Amino acid sequence: FGFIGNMHGDEPVGREIAMEVGRWVCERATTTRETTSEAETRERALAKRLVNEATLFVVPTVNPDGFAAKTRGNARGVDLNRNFPYTRFSLPKSLSGRASATALIMRWSEKWAMNGALNYHEGALVANYPWDGNDDGSTSYSAAPDDATFRYLASSYAQAHPTMSKSAEFEGGITNGAAWYPLWGGMQDWHYVQTGTYSLTVEVDDEKWPSEDKLGAIVDEHVNASIDCVASNCRTGEHGR
Incomplete structure (x- = not known):
């Protein structure tokens, strides 16, 4: 399972969330001090289960040059979340012409074929699932073959977050990408x-x-939701078709 942040350089919070997810698991899985509460005992048990049953990957930043410049794209102006090939829309399948970061993510993903991944972005509060676009370019629901599973995983994330599922804009705090913000060449x-x-x-x-005074709470809320989502993925053992 992968935790991937900062694909858009001007969206930095995912860097912190991804790193804190790794810290959350490592600290709770390895600590030897005496537990102080039932909640802490449950968290330690979950962390150990994840370590034993899953392989977790933390990629804090996909776009370090964009982060340094506070720009959406990389140093060459490439939007990395529009740079992936997508066979459904007959786009080129090769690594040729891809941004170096895109090619690295592709090679890594193909090597490990993860069950699940979270790609953190900013600009809204919602869990977005495939498909991200329609063949005709319309803004309308586009269901993937595993639509029910995607909805389950997105809902598990939204419900584990304190406010996402209560969204006035997105029912249940989730959305199909094509129904909300269509795009082509995205990673998911x-x-x-x-x-x-x-x-x-x-x-x-x-x-x-x-602002700095808000950052800690935002990160903590999403770390908890991320852990719940990966635990849900481990429970189902699902892999895409």
């Missing part, structure tokens, strides 16, 4: 087609650069 659709990965795009906050 490519993941599903090429490696069978249940990949979600998680929009973590309306603000792209939240």
Whole structure:
């Protein structure tokens, strides 16, 4: 299962969430100090189960040059979340002409063929699932073959977050990508087609650069939801078609 942040350089919060997810699991799985509460005992048990039953990958930043410049695209102006090939729309399948970061993510994903992945973005608060686009370019629901499973995983994330599922804009805090914000060449659709990965795009906050006093709470809320989502994925053992 992968936790992937900062694909758009001007959306930095995912960097912090991805790193904190790794820290959450490592600290709770390895600590030897005496537990102080039932909640802590449950968290330790979950962390150990994840370590024993899953392989977790943390990729804090896909676009370090964009982050340094505070730009959406990379140093060459490429939007990495429009740069993936997608066989469903007959786009080129090769690595040729891809941004280096895109090619690296593709090679890594094909090597490990993860069951699931979370790709953190900013600009809204919602769990977004495939398909991200329609053949005709319309803004309308486009169901993947495993639509029910995608909805289950997106809902498990939204419900584990304190406010996402209460959204006035998105019913239950989830959305089909094509019904909301159509795009082509995104990572989550490519993941599903090429490696069978249940990949979600998680929009973590309306603000792209939240103030320091807000950042900690945003990160904590999404770490908890992320852990719940990967636990749900482990329970189902599902892999995309």
